[in-house]
Amino acid sequence: xxxxxxxxxxxxxxxxxxxxxxxxxxxxxxxxxxxxxxxxxxxxxxxxxxxxxxxxxxxxxxxxxxxxxxxxxxxxxxxxxxxxxxxxxxxxxxxxxxxxxxxxxxxxxxxxxxxxxxxxxxxxxxxxxxxxxxxxxxxxxxxxxxxxxxxxxxxxxxxxxxxxxxxxxxxxxxxxxxxxxxxxxxxxxxxxxxxxxxxxxxxxxxxxxxxxxxxxxxxxxxxxxxxxxxxxxxxxxxxxxxxxxxxxxxxxxxxxxxxxxxxxxxxxxxxxxxxxxxxxxxxxxxxxxxxxxxxxxxxxxxxxxxxxxxxxxxxxxxxxxxxxxxxxxxxxxxxxxxxxxxxxxxxxxxxxxxxxxxx
Numbered sequence: 243x244x245x246x247x248x249x250x251x252x253x254x255x256x257x258x259x260x261x262x263x264x265x266x267x268x269x270x271x272x273x274x275x276x277x278x279x280x281x282x283x284x285x286x287x288x289x290x291x292x293x294x295x296x297x298x299x300x301x302x303x304x305x306x307x308x309x310x311x312x313x314x315x316x317x318x319x320x321x322x323x324x325x326x327x328x329x330x331x332x333x334x335x336x337x338x339x340x341x342x343x344x345x346x347x348x349x350x351x352x353x354x355x356x357x358x359x360x361x362x363x364x365x366x367x368x369x370x371x372x373x374x375x376x377x378x379x380x381x382x383x384x385x386x387x388x389x390x391x392x393x394x395x396x397x398x399x400x401x402x403x404x405x406x407x408x409x410x411x412x413x414x415x416x417x418x419x420x421x422x423x424x425x426x427x428x429x430x431x432x433x434x435x436x437x438x439x440x441x442x443x444x445x446x447x448x449x450x451x452x453x454x455x456x457x458x459x460x461x462x463x464x465x466x467x468x469x470x471x472x473x474x475x476x477x478x479x480x481x482x483x484x485x486x487x488x489x490x491x492x493x494x495x496x497x498x499x500x501x502x503x504x505x506x507x508x509x510x511x512x513x514x515x516x517x518x519x520x521x522x523x524x525x526x527x528x529x530x531x532x533x534x535x536x537x538x539x540x541x542x543x544x545x546x547x548x549x550x551x552x553x554x555x556x557x558x559x560x561x562x563x564x565x566x567x568x569x570x571x572x573x574x575x576x577x578x579x580x581x582x583x584x585x586x587x588x589x590x591x592x593x594x595x596x597x598x599x600x601x
Contacts (some may be wrong), residue, residue, distance in 0.1 A: 273434045273445050275464055277364060277392035282468040283495050284359055286328040286344045291321045295490040300473050302461045303448065304483045307396070309435035311446065311463055313471060314539055316492060318440045324348055329358065338380050339369050351375070364392050378411040387427060394447060394464070399430040425455040437463045437471060439492070441565045444469060454478060468495035508532045508567055513586040513593040520598040524573040529586050531563050538589025547572060548583045555582070574599050
C-alpha cells in the first residue's frame with residue numbers, strides 16, 4: 243500500500259515538472275517578423291528616412307532575451323531622406339539585375355555601394371551592390387546572398403558560401419578594376435526584446451551577420467513597424483555582447499514616423515510659462531522631456547505646485563515619460579488668489595516658474 247502511494251506521489255511530481263517545463267518553454271514572448279513588414283521599409287516609390295552615425299563605442303546588448311537594446315543616444319532630428327527605386331526605373335541597373343529588384347539612394351544617379359534587394363516567395367536576397375556616381379561599379383553575388391527567410395523568428399540561422407564578381411568602370415565605360423573572390427557568410431537571429439529609440443519602444447529581433455573572410459560582423463535590429471537599425475563594421479575580434487566599436491545606421495519608413503513627428507521630439511529640458519497667466523480658475527502648463535540625457539533617462543518626471551510659503555498644494559505629474567512635449571491643466575478651484583510656483587523635476591534637472599491666480 244505504501245509503495246502504491248509512493249508511485250502515485252512520484253507520478254504527480256513528474257507530471258508537475260513536465261507542466262512547468264512545457265509552460266516555461268512557451269512563456270517568452272516570441273517575436274515574428276513577416277516578409278511584408280520587412281519590405282515595408284524598402285517599398286519602391288516610398289521615401290525612406292535614415293540616420294548615420296560615425297564610428298564609436300556602441301552597446302549592442304545581449305543574446306537570447308528578452309533584452310533592452312538601448313539606442314536612445316541617436317539624435318532623431320539628424321535625419322535625411324533617401325528613396326526606394328525599382329531596378330526597372332534605372333536603365334543602367336536594369337541591364338544587370340532583375341527588373342523587379344529594388345535599391346535605395348538619394349536619386350537614380352547617386353547610388354554609392356547600395357544593396358540590390360530581391361524577394362521571391364518566403365525569402366529576401368541581396369543580389370549585390372551598385373555605385374552610380376563618379377564611376378560605375380557593379381557587384382554580383384552568386385548564389386544570391388540570402389538576407390533572411392520569413393517569417394523571421396528567434397533562433398533562425400543559416401550560412402552560405404558566396405562568389406563575388408566585382409567590376410568597376412569609369413564614366414567612359416572602360417574597365418578600371420575587375421575581381422573575383424569567395425567568402426563565407428553566417429547569419430543567426432540570436433536575440434529578441436525591445437529596441438529603444440528616442441520616443442519609441444519597439445519589439446525587435448536581433449540578427450547577427452558574420453563575414454569571417456572579411457574580418458568583420460554586423461548586428462541588425464528589425465521591428466514590425468518599419469524600422470531597421472544596424473551596427474556595422476564591427477571587427478570580428480570584438481565580443482557579441484556589450485560595447486563594441488562600429489558604425490550605425492537607422493532607417494525607417496515614412497509610414498512609421500513623419501518628418502513633423504521627428505521635429506516634435508524636444509532637444510532640451512524645458513518648462514514653459516503657463517497660459518493664461520494671470521488665470522482664473524484654471525491654467526495650462528507645457529513642458530519638454532528630451533532624449534539622449536545619459537544617467538537620468540527613465541527617471542520619473544514630476545510637476546508640482548507650491549504656494550508663496552513653499553507649501554505643496556498639488557501634484558500634477560509624477561510618472562515616467564517618454565521624450566516629448568506634454569501639457570497638463572491645473573484647476574485652482576478652492577485655492578485663494580495669490581502667487582504660486584510650479585516646479586518640474588526630471589532626474590537631476592529642475593526648473594521653476596511663477597504664476598498668478600486672480601479671483
